[in-house]
Amino acid sequence: MSRRAEPSERPDSLPRFHRLSKIEPILxxxxxxxxVIVFTLYPVIHVVFISLMEDYNYLTRAFSRFGLGNYIxxxxxxxxxxxxSNTFIYVLLVIPIATCIALAAANMLNQKLKLTGLFQTAYFxxxxxxxxxxxxxxRFMFNExxxxxxxxxxxxxxxxxxxxxxxxxxxxALVIYGIWNILPFTIILLLAGLQSVxxxxxxxxxxxxxxxxxxxxxxxxxxxxxxxxxxTIVNTISAFKVFNELFPLFKGQAGPFYNLYTVVxxxxxxxxxxxxxxxxxxxxxxxxxxxxxxxLIQLLIQRRWRGTGKG
Amino acid sequence: xxxTARAAIYAGLILGALIMVFPFYWMFVSAFKTxxxxxxxxxxxxxxxxxxxxxxxxxxxxxxxxxxxxxxxVTASCVVCTGFTTILGAFAFSRLKFPGREVIFSILLSLxxxxxxxxxxxxxxxxxxxxxxxSLPALIAPFTSSIFxxxxxxxxxxxxxxxxxxxxxxxxxxxxxFLWRILVPMARPSLVTIMLLNALVSxxxxxxxxxxxxxxxxxxxxxxxxxxxxESGSNPELMMAASTVVVLPMIILFLFARKxxxxxxxxxxxxx
Amino acid sequence: xxxxxSRVTKRFGGTVAVDxxxxxLADGQLIAxxxxxxxxxxxxxxxxxxxxxxxxxxxxxxxxxxTAWPPERRxxxxxxxxxxxxxxxxxxxxxxxxxxxxxxxxxxxxxxxxEIASMVHxxxxxxxxxxxxxxxxxxxxAIARALVKRPxxxxxxxxxxNLDARLRLEMREEIRRVQRETGxxxxxxxxxxxxxxxxxxxxxLMRDGRLQQCAPAQTLxxxxxxxxxxEFLGNPPxxxxxxxxxxxxxxxxxxxxxxxxxxxxxxxxxxxILAVRAESFxxxxxxxxxxxxxxxxxxxxxxxxxxxGGESVRAYLPLEAPTRKGDTVRVRLxxxxxxxxxxxxxxxx
Numbered sequence: 001m002s003r004r005a006e007p008s009e010r011p012d013s014l015p016r017f018h019r020l021s022k023i024e025p026i027l028x029x030x031x032x033x034x035x036v037i038v039f040t041l042y043p044v045i046h047v048v049f050i051s052l053m054e055d056y057n058y059l060t061r062a063f064s065r066f067g068l069g070n071y072i073x074x075x076x077x078x079x080x081x082x083x084x085s086n087t088f089i090y091v092l093l094v095i096p097i098a099t100c101i102a103l104a105a106a107n108m109l110n111q112k113l114k115l116t117g118l119f120q121t122a123y124f125x126x127x128x129x130x131x132x133x134x135x136x137x138x139r140f141m142f143n144e145x146x147x148x149x150x151x152x153x154x155x156x157x158x159x160x161x162x163x164x165x166x167x168x169x170x171x172x173a174l175v176i177y178g179i180w181n182i183l184p185f186t187i188i189l190l191l192a193g194l195q196s197v198x199x200x201x202x203x204x205x206x207x208x209x210x211x212x213x214x215x216x217x218x219x220x221x222x223x224x225x226x227x228x229x230x231x232t233i234v235n236t237i238s239a240f241k242v243f244n245e246l247f248p249l250f251k252g253q254a255g256p257f258y259n260l261y262t263v264v265x266x267x268x269x270x271x272x273x274x275x276x277x278x279x280x281x282x283x284x285x286x287x288x289x290x291x292x293x294x295x296l297i298q299l300l301i302q303r304r305w306r307g308t309g310k311g
Numbered sequence: 312x313x314x315t316a317r318a319a320i321y322a323g324l325i326l327g328a329l330i331m332v333f334p335f336y337w338m339f340v341s342a343f344k345t346x347x348x349x350x351x352x353x354x355x356x357x358x359x360x361x362x363x364x365x366x367x368x369x370x371x372x373x374x375x376x377x378x379x380x381x382x383x384x385v386t387a388s389c390v391v392c393t394g395f396t397t398i399l400g401a402f403a404f405s406r407l408k409f410p411g412r413e414v415i416f417s418i419l420l421s422l423x424x425x426x427x428x429x430x431x432x433x434x435x436x437x438x439x440x441x442x443x444x445x446s447l448p449a450l451i452a453p454f455t456s457s458i459f460x461x462x463x464x465x466x467x468x469x470x471x472x473x474x475x476x477x478x479x480x481x482x483x484x485x486x487x488x489f490l491w492r493i494l495v496p497m498a499r500p501s502l503v504t505i506m507l508l509n510a511l512v513s514x515x516x517x518x519x520x521x522x523x524x525x526x527x528x529x530x531x532x533x534x535x536x537x538x539x540x541x542e543s544g545s546n547p548e549l550m551m552a553a554s555t556v557v558v559l560p561m562i563i564l565f566l567f568a569r570k571x572x573x574x575x576x577x578x579x580x581x582x583x
Numbered sequence: 584x585x586x587x588x589s590r591v592t593k594r595f596g597g598t599v600a601v602d603x604x605x606x607x608l609a610d611g612q613l614i615a616x617x618x619x620x621x622x623x624x625x626x627x628x629x630x631x632x633x634x635x636x637x638x639x640x641x642x643x644x645x646x647x648x649x650t651a652w653p654p655e656r657r658x659x660x661x662x663x664x665x666x667x668x669x670x671x672x673x674x675x676x677x678x679x680x681x682x683x684x685x686x687x688x689x690x691x692x693x694x695x696x697x698e699i700a701s702m703v704h705x706x707x708x709x710x711x712x713x714x715x716x717x718x719x720x721x722x723x724x725a726i727a728r729a730l731v732k733r734p735x736x737x738x739x740x741x742x743x744x745n746l747d748a749r750l751r752l753e754m755r756e757e758i759r760r761v762q763r764e765t766g767x768x769x770x771x772x773x774x775x776x777x778x779x780x781x782x783x784x785x786x787x788l789m790r791d792g793r794l795q796q797c798a799p800a801q802t803l804x805x806x807x808x809x810x811x812x813x814e815f816l817g818n819p820p821x822x823x824x825x826x827x828x829x830x831x832x833x834x835x836x837x838x839x840x841x842x843x844x845x846x847x848x849x850x851x852x853x854x855x856i857l858a859v860r861a862e863s864f865x866x867x868x869x870x871x872x873x874x875x876x877x878x879x880x881x882x883x884x885x886x887x888x889x890x891x892g893g894e895s896v897r898a899y900l901p902l903e904a905p906t907r908k909g910d911t912v913r914v915r916l917x918x919x920x921x922x923x924x925x926x927x928x929x930x931x932x
Binding site: 472474475477478479480481482483484488492493496497499 | 629632633634654655657659660661662663664665666667669670671680681684685728729732
């Protein structure tokens, strides 16, 4: 393509003597930047201020004073503490399980078998469908009296479980649905990682006499480590925002006994009814802090793996 | 690979596929059952008859046609607007020279990690102050530009050799003409992927409509569906019929454009 | 169209790509812009096209000062090394694109496309897309696209370097033919001296952004203005021997031999570089003795690697059968292809 040897010679800009050229970039950028500034950049800055404004009224934009009042009240709120702990439990259950299942599924999908297209369609379907709509199907499947899940359990002699009605079973139900939901995305990322592994490594292993499971754990998993790490972090960030899943399962409540608050659900609740945006904002700041930390870890990993060079 | 290993893998794949597809199967099947049949235990694996009454009843009880239309309007508007701003923005960031280009772009990239749940608070007040509260434009306005898609498209634009641009300019083509006659047709696969992902996200969007929409007539499908389950009792067969209506368009889209969507997700993930 | 460049300069930040370049390119000629990579020749081409603005100096097309003109106003056609065909358009659409922009009416367009396509022999490929064409065919289409709008100046940026050796020969004849047929003033950039010498009317030799020499190929070869010009043209590279010149005698720096020159340099005891083309040696009973270090046959000619007083040189010599490695032969220099250069500045003495 273009000769790298003469970088200084490559024309990189058009003549400045074009009449339009000064304002032209602005015209091209304006539609894009207006949206970004109004609905992303400004809100990011603004939300910090809101979180510090006590008794903020979003209609009059009045507030009583600047301070950490919102943070104190949020961090002292038992529902927020519950939300934090629920969210962490949810993430800690969903991510490892989903990653392991996805790894197995991706590895199977990566074999040169027939009908891969059909299998892929089946595995990836939940990714494109509404969390609300499929959640309703799960709610019906989890039904204590007539649900298919309890029917299947009854076949192995387990008594009906109150998945959506008992406090102790509501988290497992949410987690199962969460795993099922996050699987397609995880499988796709891991499959892409697998497909980028140089087949040379497998040939070498096979020549050395290694077999299936051994190859998987000694070759595939280590080579895939960076992909697994990144997938885990991306998934963790999205699992931290668990919210939508609650609505179909628990009729819009945070669990059968208000026992399943999550961070985003808390934020949502502060915004609905009689909005308390200051509190919502400070809760959002806490969420952001967690996501920021995860993102920084992600960047660090990406840099390290880029530095050492991948396979 | 040995025959037993191959059989084991097929068995594993089939089991997994059944688990992944089962909720959809159950949704579709239940949508055709009668109230008596659906309450039967043990459940029946196939409906006694193919009756579409559940759909009719659901559409009667709740204005799903209206919801569907709203969803189409909102999704189409978001996709068109985002597509337009993304094409122009990606062109500016890849081809045009202006002071601070790289700085501005890195600031935008750093905004990628901002969760939507964080900006939603201010956006809510912005929508109210713009007088858009509880209207369809409120569902469109915040989603007319996407840093993520602009980033993807800019990366594609950067791979187009300079020569194409320069020869078009020497031939007298303006930037505008070059963009729409040369660059956009060349970027069609990337653009299609971007628009598909955008359509999926937009169609399935839930939290934002939940916050800004109050009037029944302005609901989109997922929100309308959720509202239906709380307002119209919880007849599972009606719920499943309504869910089918929400899910089916995206399933059809996916069957036709699986490769494009999967590649898009694999390349950059879906910003949700 | 006559092109005049007057003190044209282009800087990129701190680096000077083109430095006070002055030259006149005559109307209707095929001009090769020759130089090693990084010498600024592509930049100069882009300055001519208007893709890059000049930092200083003026460019005139037929007396018009076009320095500040945008590319589309200059009426130039441009062909790139990688052809830069629009991949989503057919050959016909590619060729048609410049005409569309000029708002040429459709029937007229079709006629012009057919005409130019048959001139470059791509009339059978009009419905294909670029990815279905070979490199040579792509280059023909690129030339057709550049010519279809009847430019006043055709610019080709390394047009042959992406082609394999055989196609390269074929395409350079084609470029020559098409240029003759259209009579359009043509500038093509190349780093290949053989390419430049074989088809151009005029060679513009560049180094480090500066003009070295602007002359027809034969003049450049037989009368280089400096050591760089002598070095850059010719294959095998010109032989260079350091030493001292006095009148018509040249003494090697290591004192190993004294070579009689075919001319009187008019200098006394002047350190210099003696440059001799390989074909400028001839056998002579009274010549300087030298040892045959090696012999090769290149095509129908014999090439010998000789050692003269410790310096090795390469020479074409009609050596007879009994001669073998290690033998001593006597040679003298022909009047043509022998030059003296200043060792430091490289200027011709």
